[in-house]
Structure formats: C-alpha cells, structure tokens
Amino acid sequence: MAAFEHHLSPFLIEFGGGWGIRYYGLAYAFGFLGLFFGLRWQYRLGWSRTGNGRIADFVTWMIVGVVIGGRLFYCLFYNFYATLAHPISIFEVWKGGMASHGGILGAIAAIYFFARQEKVPFYNLADATALCTPPALFFGRIANFINGELWGRPSDVPWAFIFPDDRLRLPRHPSQLYEAFLEGALLFVILLVIRLRTKSDGPVALAFVGAYGVLRIIAEFWREPDAHIGYFGGGWTQGQLISFFQILIAVVLAILLRQSRRAVPRK
Numbered sequence: 001m002a003a004f005e006h007h008l009s010p011f012l013i014e015f016g017g018g019w020g021i022r023y024y025g026l027a028y029a030f031g032f033l034g035l036f037f038g039l040r041w042q043y044r045l046g047w048s049r050t051g052n053g054r055i056a057d058f059v060t061w062m063i064v065g066v067v068i069g070g071r072l073f074y075c076l077f078y079n080f081y082a083t084l085a086h087p088i089s090i091f092e093v094w095k096g097g098m099a100s101h102g103g104i105l106g107a108i109a110a111i112y113f114f115a116r117q118e119k120v121p122f123y124n125l126a127d128a129t130a131l132c133t134p135p136a137l138f139f140g141r142i143a144n145f146i147n148g149e150l151w152g153r154p155s156d157v158p159w160a161f162i163f164p165d166d167r168l169r170l171p172r173h174p175s176q177l178y179e180a181f182l183e184g185a186l187l188f189v190i191l192l193v194i195r196l197r198t199k200s201d202g203p204v205a206l207a208f209v210g211a212y213g214v215l216r217i218i219a220e221f222w223r224e225p226d227a228h229i230g231y232f233g234g235g236w237t238q239g240q241l242i243s244f245f246q247i248l249i250a251v252v253l254a255i256l257l258r259q260s261r262r263a264v265p266r267k
Contacts, residue, residue: 003160003171010147024096027143031136035059038132047195048128049120061110062129069106070098077102077238078226096149100137100183100216101242104209107133123257126205131191133208138184145176152178152222175223182215202257210250213243 014020039055042048050058074097075083075090083089111129115122144150148163152173160171190211195204217240225237232241 003162006148006161006163008146008148022143023146024140024143027136027139030139032059032063034135035062035129035132038135039128042128042131047131049124050118050128054118058110058114058125061114062107065106065108065110066103067093067098067106069109070100070103073102073105074099077242078229100140101239101246104212104246121201123201123205127195127201127203130205130208131188131195134184134188134191137187138180141176141180141184145174145180150176151224152176153224155222172224173222175219178222179216179219182219183212187211187215200261202254206250206254206257209253210247213247213250216240216243216246 010022010024011020012023012026036055036059039048039050039058040052043050043052043055071090071093078099079089079097107129108126111126112122114120115125148165151161151163151166152175154168154170155173156171157173159174161174162169162171166172187208191204191208194207198204220237220240220243223237223239225231225239229238231237
C-alpha cells in the first residue's frame with residue numbers, strides 16, 4: 001500500500017551549516033510563551049495566586065527546570081551508555097535528546113522551589129502550570145513530526161508515512177500526531193473541565209501527572225521504541241513503564257493530599 005513520503009524540513013529558516021531557526025526550538029518558545037500568558041489569564045480569573053509581577057521570574061525558573069530535567073533524564077534513562085562514554089554530551093543540547101518525563105520532574109522542582117521562595121501554595125502554582133502544559137506538549141509533538149523523529153510502528157493505514165531516517169523504509173504510524181492529540185489537545189480539555197469543576201488546589205496538577213501517564217501509555221502502542229532500547233518483557237516500552245510509575249505517584253500524592261486535608265481541624 002502506498003504511503004506518504006515525509007519531506008518536511010526541520011528548519012523554518014536555514015542559514016547553512018546546520019544552523020537556523022528550527023521548529024523544535026520554536027515549539028519550546030511557544031510553550032513558554034503560552035505558560036506566561038496562561039498564568040496571567042488564570043491570575044485575572046482568580047485561579048492563580050502568582051501575581052503578574054512574578055510570572056516572568058517563574059517562567060525563567062521553569063525554563064531552567066524543564067531543560068535540565070528533560071536533558072538529564074534523556075541522557076541517564078534513554079542514552080545512558082553513550083553518556084557514560086562521553087559525559088560532555090550532556091551539554092550538547094543542539095544535537096537533540098530531551099525526555100518529557102524528565103521535563104515534568106524538572107518543572108515540579110522549579111514549582112516547588114519558586115513556591116517556597118515566594119510563599120505561594122505549591123499546589124495552587126502547580127495547578128496553574130499544569131493547565132498551561134498540554135499546549136506546550138502539543139507543539140513539541142508537532143515539531144517531532146516535522147523533524148521526522150520518534151516515529152511510529154510499521155503500519156498499513158492509509159495515512160502512514162515513510163520517514164527519511166528510517167533505514168527500513170517502512171510505512172509507519174505518524175505517532176507524533178497521535179501524541180499531539182492525546183497529550184496536547186485531549187489532556188488540555190480534561191484539565192480545563194477539572195479546573196472549572198473544582199475550587200480546591202491540587203486536582204488539576206495531580207490529574208495532569210496521572211492522565212499524562214495514561215495517555216502516554218496508550219500512545220506508546222503506536223510508537224516505535226528507541227532502537228538501542230527496544231521492548232521489555234511482554235512487549236512494553238520503557239516509556240510505558242516510566243508512565244506506569246508516574247501514575248502510581250499521582251495516586252499516592254492524591255491520597256496524601258486528601259488525608260492531609262482531612263487532618264486539618266474544622267473551625
């Protein structure tokens with residue numbers, strides 16, 4: 001069956017010599033801009049307690065947390081032996097290699113330390129940040145598709161693509177687009193509904209952690225695992241196993257949050 005040939009350039013503008021304005025970089029830029037304006041919007045609605053005067057500072061913390069977390073997680077969990085042989089590669093971010101699970105961990109660390117410094121309730125800031133995150137994930141997955149990376153498993157669906165770096169030249173699921181829909185559009189709708197239905201802090205952030213894990217597990221059934229990692233027992237991927245533990249963490253945190261609120265004496 002015929003498949004679409006992927007001929008998209010990773011550059012919006014290319015200067016030559018491998019340099020230029022890449023869609024992947026733009027995805028990060030749009031993601032952090034979305035966080036900035038999303039937090040301002042939520043502050044005006046009364047959902048966030050972080051004032052406009054501190055939002056720019058918080059976004060800076062998030063940039064540092066997401067980049068460091070995403071890069072370290074990728075190097076340690078997805079490219080460990082190559083990193084061990086060439087540790088300086090950790091800093092070679094222009095060659096690619098970021099892990100969304102690590103970005104989430106880095107974001108949580110940034111939220112914790114900023115909330116502590118500014119004396120803002122952690123879960124209030126986490127909720128506001130979580131609601132702004134799915135659009136950033138959406139842009140990131142679209143950029144993955146444009147780059148022709150992180151492609152899907154072989155398939156004969158009518159919308160299958162042949163990606164340029166695939167040495168096997170097999171028609172494959174455009175799993176990047178599936179992930180853009182699941183982790184981006186659908187997850188945003190889920191979080192927005194929760195945000196509109198609750199007034200307490202915590203449900204949005206914990207729903208993000210848990211729902212992202214569930215949706216990532218689903219998406220991984222169409223995604224080809226990294227060639228140097230492959231499948232684990234039972235045909236599971238590393239991304240699915242990490243997502244499973246992420247779901248457990250969300251459940252444990254939700255239980256702890258509920259117990260802590262029950263322990264507060266009523267006035």
